[in-house]
Amino acid sequence: MAVLFVHTDRLEIRLTRAEKILSLRRTNIDIPLDRIRSAVITEDPWVWVRGIRAPGSAVPLTLAIGTWKVHDGKDFLLIKGTRTSVVIDIDGEGDGAEFMRVIITTTHALELLRALRLPPAIEDPAKEIATD
Template structure:
């Protein structure tokens, strides 16, 4: 399972040696934080796959790892079995349009992205445990009720 490190400027997906071999990546995946446009939690990351591995490893239902290429998009994928995951949409990233990862830390990632974090990279679980998640204070929307006939 991947480790997610976050600091003020970037999100780093730390890959184990086995994950590096399966995904054909020599280094960890680093994203500029400003390129992250949307983070979605999913119970079945397999439904988010699009395209074919190039280069990558694909054993249906067991492992999908590497770069997935589809018409007009390139995704980084690391899915193991039927575990919960996270889908990270990117805009303006040089390499990828989307990251699809199996991780149980998806909720912690969404919360940590809302916080001000230090300049030193830290695990998203630690960030959430030590920080407080801001609550949006806005105006409440009026409740629209149908008129009686």
């Protein structure tokens, strides 16, 4: 499972070798902290998935690793099963941020939100889908 590090200026997601192979990436993911707009804990990460896989690997409702292209940018998914995940929305793809949204399964979701200094919130993803 990927290891998350919160530095003073960025969130670093260190992918394992298997995750890099499945996502067809060579590098880890760095997200500037000043670009993080919001982060939400979710019990069902699959309702947050949008767009089409390109490139990456997926087994429906079991595994999603890689880049998903959406209308105006890209999302990165690292979802394993239906375990607790964190949905991180990012401002301004391109200017220091590679993705618009990152969804990552982690057993340390609340600790991640605390480290990011964002308020811990559990939100109904149906509201997000209805407003898109």
